[in-house]
Amino acid sequence: MVQFLGFLVLTFGAAFASHWSYDNQTVWPELCNSGTRQSPINIQTSSTKQTYLLPFIFTGYSERFFANVTNTGHTVKINLQNNGKVPTVERGGLPGTYALDSVHFHWNSEHTINGYRYPAELHAVHYNVQYGNLDNATIRENGLAVFSILFEISSDDDKYFSPIMKVIEKVDNTVGMTAQTNESFSPDIFFPRDTSGYYRYIGSLTTPDCNEGVIWTLFTNTLHISESQVSYFTSMWSETGLLTENYRTQQPINGRPVYEKISPLPKVITIVTSNASKVAYIKLLMLFSIIYLYLK
């Protein structure tokens, strides 16, 4: 009998790994409900703590890759066919080097800023290279670093996303289906051009098993996509019907600090007093910004 129950628990546990649903988040596994450092959260910009962290160093994000695009039943997931050349990121307050595992989307956004929910949010999931792979890193404190990019709606398509959108159309109808992009693209299309401003807090995965100790980075700069591109997401099927939205309910902050790394430009200007030197200073800063963006 005990063995039989054990069998039931194991089978249910295994089944739950893929059969959870956004319709009923109260029955997600234990840590999702008992955890104290869960994600997503609302970021109240008036209560963030300013911090001075070094800029990120992104390596290999401008290389071109083909990719697999999968309908997981909960999101659309993108895995680069990286042939061992995995893009990595370091600095920016990260305690090590983190490798890009995959990218997926939420619609609407999971994080909100001052209560505002964006139409979509991208998560670029990275694991600490010291743990070798995603699974091993997931169970470690600081094992994962997830970069979040919020989307705003514009009248134009984001043309860089079109190789991916074309494939999403092919997997939309079938849970578990994977298709490959016919065009290569570079993963820097997933990031805003200026990554120097961001929010930072420690949270969790936003899907079961909701593992904690995840380092979150939310860029203050957004990306822009069109309504029709968002409709590629909202016409995706899950096991129980159309996946019209896939965001987790907001989690309590429980006193966790949320840090903000602001772009240094506006702060520096305030220390300049005379008008003439102010103008000279702004010109100099603009020159540096151009050089900085060009070198990126």
Ligand SMILES: *[C@@H]1O[C@H](CO)[C@@H](O)[C@H](O)[C@H]1NC(C)=O
């Ligand atoms: C969620 O699941 C619980 C337990 O299975 C059930 O009692 C409840 O009715 C469900 N709620 C919804 C909204 O489906």
Ligand SMILES: *[C@@H]1O[C@H](CO)[C@@H](O)[C@H](O)[C@H]1NC(C)=O
């Ligand atoms: C991409 O999909 C193919 C076919 O399903 C598979 O053989 C390959 O391992 C996948 N590659 C990645 C990086 O997921």
Ligand SMILES: *[C@@H]1O[C@H](CO)[C@@H](O)[C@H](O)[C@H]1NC(C)=O
């Ligand atoms: C993952 O962890 C297991 C168990 O500790 C270990 O045997 C394996 O080598 C690790 N994988 C990588 C890629 O480091």
Ligand SMILES: *[C@@H]1O[C@H](CO)[C@@H](O)[C@H](O)[C@H]1NC(C)=O
């Ligand atoms: C990729 O190219 C093949 C062959 O030309 C075609 O059948 C397929 O539909 C294309 N896939 C996408 C996603 O455009």
Ligand SMILES: *[C@@H]1O[C@H](CO)[C@@H](O)[C@H](O)[C@H]1NC(C)=O
């Ligand atoms: C500096 O510029 C402001 C307006 O931008 C003007 O009101 C002020 O008089 C100027 N000060 C000097 C010292 O020129």
